[in-house]
Amino acid sequence: MLNLLGSRLSSISLCSSLPFGLFRDPNVIPKVLRITQNSPCTLSCLDSRPLWTGSLLYRNNEKRENVKNIYDDGAQGEYSFTVENKEKFDGVFPDENTPNMLFDDVKFSDLHILEIKVSKNNTIMGVFDTKGKLLMNRSCRSEGFRHARKKTAIAAQATGFSLGTLMYQAGIKTVRARIRGLGSGRIAGIKGISLSGVNVVAISDFTDINYTNDPRPKKRRRI
Amino acid sequence: MAFIGLRYPALNHISLRSFPKFVGRTVMVKDNDVESSMRLINRIMSEEGMLKRYRLNLRYEKPYLVRRRLNYEKAKAIYDEDMARKINFVMRKNRVDPWVGST
Numbered sequence: 001m002l003n004l005l006g007s008r009l010s011s012i013s014l015c016s017s018l019p020f021g022l023f024r025d026p027n028v029i030p031k032v033l034r035i036t037q038n039s040p041c042t043l044s045c046l047d048s049r050p051l052w053t054g055s056l057l058y059r060n061n062e063k064r065e066n067v068k069n070i071y072d073d074g075a076q077g078e079y080s081f082t083v084e085n086k087e088k089f090d091g092v093f094p095d096e097n098t099p100n101m102l103f104d105d106v107k108f109s110d111l112h113i114l115e116i117k118v119s120k121n122n123t124i125m126g127v128f129d130t131k132g133k134l135l136m137n138r139s140c141r142s143e144g145f146r147h148a149r150k151k152t153a154i155a156a157q158a159t160g161f162s163l164g165t166l167m168y169q170a171g172i173k174t175v176r177a178r179i180r181g182l183g184s185g186r187i188a189g190i191k192g193i194s195l196s197g198v199n200v201v202a203i204s205d206f207t208d209i210n211y212t213n214d215p216r217p218k219k220r221r222r223i
Numbered sequence: 224m225a226f227i228g229l230r231y232p233a234l235n236h237i238s239l240r241s242f243p244k245f246v247g248r249t250v251m252v253k254d255n256d257v258e259s260s261m262r263l264i265n266r267i268m269s270e271e272g273m274l275k276r277y278r279l280n281l282r283y284e285k286p287y288l289v290r291r292r293l294n295y296e297k298a299k300a301i302y303d304e305d306m307a308r309k310i311n312f313v314m315r316k317n318r319v320d321p322w323v324g325s326t
Binding site for chain 1: 257259265280
């Protein structure tokens with residue numbers, strides 16, 4: 001009896017003496033069992049919890065990002081859990097020299113402006129020159145989408161592609177973008193433009209943010 | 224400047240947007256990679272609290288709802304601060320780093 005107890009204690013001490021990382025590895029545990037198979041006692045101290053790696057730590061956060069926005073707001077990339085290097089943002093933000101920088105032999109401040117107006121139910125796009133004169137415009141309705149299909153991202157991408165081809169044929173190949181509003185066509189619209197071959201040089205956000213209630217927005221919908 | 228679908232044409236002469244145009248809220252695009260630039264803009268706008276303010280002002284928020292929301296945010300801030308302090312206290316440790324060199 002005492003002999004049995006003694007052998008059990010020795011097996012337990014064998015478990016705890018193994019290094020932390022190796023002990024949790026499923027390939028190592030069978031070897032440990034093989035060593036102690038001859039002893040007439042059981043390895044009851046074996047821990048079967050998985051190793052807590054870095055990938056598992058962020059898995060829940062990624063899942064949460066997918067489920068959160070069932071209604072497509074166009075605000076993808078809003079919650080980002082990455083820590084960026086300072087070097088990643090070299091030349092990404094404009095500075096005091098940007099208005100005079102040349103893009104395709106045209107000053108940035110003289111470039112044509114692509115305006116994308118995004119709303120809950122539609123996306124409208126237009127090309128203006130620097131003075132503000134409208135040159136051409138396209139909307140989801142002009143692409144043939146009607147009613148509820150106008151508010152989809154696919155419609156916005158089709159609109160962007162069609163306007164982009166129009167612009168390219170008219171000779172407008174470099175452009176800066178101006179985006180207004182939140183909606184499903186926010187990213188899809190400008191993606192359509194880039195697919196058509198037009199070079200988008202900068203993207204600006206011009207959404208109307210009402211800090212005071214002036215003009216007062218519409219009353220809440222009660223469903 | 225002409226804007227598509229401007230609701231109040233009489234206010235055209237007043238600048239409704241008080242930030243430097245094409246300098247503020249702007250991201251330069253590299254190699255026509257507009258998707259990652261848009262994601263960056265969305266991230267910046269959300270971190271600055273602009274998207275939250277935009278969503279709040281889509282519909283009018285009555286004064287009683289404003290008071291309710293502000294009180295909730297104050298209470299949540301107190302709770303979050305105390306919870307973060309507790310977590311940092313409970314998680315404090317003095318162990319040797321098991322994975323040396325992995326930041």
